[in-house]
Every structure is written in C-alpha cells, then in structure tokens.
Amino acid sequence: MxxxxxxxxxxxxxxxxxxxxxxxxxxxxxxxxxxxxxxxxxxxxxxxxxxxxxxxxxxxxxxxxxxxxxxxxxxxxxxxxxxxxxxxxxxxxxxxxxxxxxxxxxxxxxxxxxxxxxxxxxxxxxxxxxxxxxxxxxxxxxxxxxxxxxxxxxxxxxxxxxxxxxxxxxxxxxxxDIAEVYEKCLAKISAEQKIMEQLRQGKDTVEIMNMEKELDKLGILVK
CATH class of the missing domain: 3.50.30.40 (Ribonuclease E inhibitor RraA/RraA-like)
Incomplete structure (x- = not known):
C-alpha cells in the first residue's frame, strides 16, 4: 500500500x-x-x-x-x-x-x-x-x-x-530560496533598466557590458 x-x-x-x-x-x-x-x-x-x-x-x-x-x-x-x-x-x-x-x-x-x-x-x-x-x-x-x-x-x-x-x-x-531570489530579481530588473537607458543614449551592449575584456581573452581582434 x-x-x-x-x-x-x-x-x-x-x-x-x-x-x-x-x-x-x-x-x-x-x-x-x-x-x-x-x-x-x-x-x-x-x-x-x-x-x-x-x-x-x-x-x-x-x-x-x-x-x-x-x-x-x-x-x-x-x-x-x-x-x-x-x-x-x-x-x-x-x-x-x-x-x-x-x-x-x-x-x-x-x-x-x-x-x-x-x-x-x-x-x-x-x-x-x-x-x-x-x-x-x-x-x-x-x-x-x-x-x-x-x-x-x-x-x-x-x-x-x-x-x-x-x-x-x-x-x-x-x-x-524564494526571498533571496526575489531580492536578486529586483536588483536585476533595476540593472536592466539602466542598460536600456544607456542604449537609448546611443551606447551598445559591447560597451555597456564591457565585453572587450572577454573578446581579448578569446583572442578576438576587430580591426
């Protein structure tokens, strides 16, 4: 049973x-x-x-x-x-x-x-x-x-x-983990809102998210 x-x-x-x-x-x-x-x-x-x-x-x-x-x-x-x-x-x-x-x-x-x-x-x-x-x-x-x-x-x-x-x-x-995840979600939403505003000002994601360092680590060079 x-x-x-x-x-x-x-x-x-x-x-x-x-x-x-x-x-x-x-x-x-x-x-x-x-x-x-x-x-x-x-x-x-x-x-x-x-x-x-x-x-x-x-x-x-x-x-x-x-x-x-x-x-x-x-x-x-x-x-x-x-x-x-x-x-x-x-x-x-x-x-x-x-x-x-x-x-x-x-x-x-x-x-x-x-x-x-x-x-x-x-x-x-x-x-x-x-x-x-x-x-x-x-x-x-x-x-x-x-x-x-x-x-x-x-x-x-x-x-x-x-x-x-x-x-x-x-x-x-x-x-x-519910409370911790909720607080992290609020922080993530706030951070993304700031990124959206920077995009509206003419910047791009490579610049905003500092992806140049990752490209450099991967040996990627844009001439």
Missing part, C-alpha cells in the same frame, strides 16, 4: 503577488540559469501565466489516476506539477479536469506529457503548460505518487516550491 501526505508546507501567499509581474527570464538569470524547465514545456494558449506553490504528481505514462487525486488534494492557488514521463501520445488533462480544477481555484497545470481539449481550455482561461497535445485519453489504473519530489521538464520539483510560468517558460524556485 502506498501512503501520501495530504498536505505540505506552502510559502506565504504574498510571494504569489510579488512574483506576479516578474518574467521567467529574469528569474532564470538570477538563479544562475538553472531551474528553468526544458523548452518542451510550453504554454498551450497565448497569454497563459501562473504563479503559486507546486503540488507535485508523478503518473505512469498514459495514465492520469494520480492527476485526479492531485486535483482532489489541491488547495486554492496550487499549481499542479505533473511528471508524466514526457509521453506525447495521450492527453492526460482535458476539459473535465480543468473545470474540476477551476472550481477548486487551482492556479494552473504544468505537465511533462500530453493534454487535450485545447480550444475549450483556452476559452476557460485556465493556465496550462505541457510538452504535447494528443486527442487520445488516458487510463485510470496505475499507481504513481503525490506530494513527493518529482522531475518535470528536466528540473527537480518539491512540494511547496514556487512555480512561475509565462510565455517564456517555467521557472522553479526552491522554497528555501
């Missing part, structure tokens, strides 16, 4: 608001270009964005039993993060699960696997990020796990890590 925790420690909800307008490229840069999911995990409809704590699910390829359990256990604002083995030939999430999730105020879905009912879900406005689309439905007969560490899009995700997903991709902020 498998046993899973019904709940886990979530970060304070204020972090959802603080990261609401911070783009994932900024977050990835300040985390050393780490913890960004593979390019395969993409928004299924244009404009999708979500921020919230990860509720993790691992399911067997072509089976969504554990996904249904995850929705049942989720709290308001949770983001379901599903390791479905990057199996592209089954749509493990569709309109029925979406309506179920929305009535439970779940914040979004990140799945390393297939989904379906794309038009209906876009019309509902539910944020959904996946590695594939397929009309074939999934089974409901195999075990998996919920609220335990998983790998999704090449990134380790633990329950309670903060997920930020937008048109650029999906960032995973470890729960213990």
């Amino acid at each position: 498998q046993t899973f925790n019904r709940t886990f420690e979530r970060p304070a909800k204020e972090w959802n608001e603080k990261f609401a307008n911070i783009a994932t490229p900024i977050i990835g840069d300040v985390m050393g270009r780490q913890n960004i999911m593979d390019f395969r995990i993409r928004p299924i409809w244009s404009g999708a964005r979500c921020v919230g704590p990860a509720l993790t699910v691992m399911t067997y390829p072509s089976d969504n039993l554990m996904i249904h359990l995850g929705v049942s256990l989720a709290q308001e604002g949770d983001i379901l993060v599903v390791d479905a083995g990057n199996y592209p030939n089954a749509g493990l999430w569709g309109e029925i699960l979406t309506i179920n999730a929305m009535y439970r105020n779940i914040g979004g879905l990140i799945i390393d696997g297939g989904v379906r009912d794309i038009k209906e879900i876009e019309e509902l406005g539910f944020p959904m990020f996946a590695s594939g689309i397929n009309a074939r439905g999934g089974y409901k007969s195999n075990p998996g796990r919920v609220n335990m560490p998983v790998s999704c899009g090449g990134v380790a995700v633990c329950p309670g890590d903060l997920i930020v997903a937008d048109e650029n991709g999906v960032a995973v902020i470890p729960k213990a």
Whole structure:
C-alpha cells in the first residue's frame, strides 16, 4: 500500500503577488540559469501565466489516476506539477479536469506529457503548460505518487516550491530560496533598466557590458 501526505508546507501567499509581474527570464538569470524547465514545456494558449506553490504528481505514462487525486488534494492557488514521463501520445488533462480544477481555484497545470481539449481550455482561461497535445485519453489504473519530489521538464520539483510560468517558460524556485531570489530579481530588473537607458543614449551592449575584456581573452581582434 502506498501512503501520501495530504498536505505540505506552502510559502506565504504574498510571494504569489510579488512574483506576479516578474518574467521567467529574469528569474532564470538570477538563479544562475538553472531551474528553468526544458523548452518542451510550453504554454498551450497565448497569454497563459501562473504563479503559486507546486503540488507535485508523478503518473505512469498514459495514465492520469494520480492527476485526479492531485486535483482532489489541491488547495486554492496550487499549481499542479505533473511528471508524466514526457509521453506525447495521450492527453492526460482535458476539459473535465480543468473545470474540476477551476472550481477548486487551482492556479494552473504544468505537465511533462500530453493534454487535450485545447480550444475549450483556452476559452476557460485556465493556465496550462505541457510538452504535447494528443486527442487520445488516458487510463485510470496505475499507481504513481503525490506530494513527493518529482522531475518535470528536466528540473527537480518539491512540494511547496514556487512555480512561475509565462510565455517564456517555467521557472522553479526552491522554497528555501524564494526571498533571496526575489531580492536578486529586483536588483536585476533595476540593472536592466539602466542598460536600456544607456542604449537609448546611443551606447551598445559591447560597451555597456564591457565585453572587450572577454573578446581579448578569446583572442578576438576587430580591426
């Protein structure tokens, strides 16, 4: 018999608001270009964005039993993060699960696997990020796990890590690092605003970012 925790420690909800307008490229840069999911995990409809704590699910390829359990256990604002083995030939999430999730105020879905009912879900406005689309439905007969560490899009995700997903991709902020990453994001945004202003004044990135030193190290000479 498998046993899973019904709940886990979530970060304070204020972090959802603080990261609401911070783009994932900024977050990835300040985390050393780490913890960004593979390019395969993409928004299924244009404009999708979500921020919230990860509720993790691992399911067997072509089976969504554990996904249904995850929705049942989720709290308001949770983001379901599903390791479905990057199996592209089954749509493990569709309109029925979406309506179920929305009535439970779940914040979004990140799945390393297939989904379906794309038009209906876009019309509902539910944020959904996946590695594939397929009309074939999934089974409901195999075990998996919920609220335990998983790998999704090449990134380790633990329950309670903060997920930020937008048109650029999906960032995973470890729960213990949220405050530090936020402060670094603010500093990065400020620095980039200064660079933009210098560009408007006629300077270029080679000059502003002092790339001459790197070119010299590489033995590159421009005559």
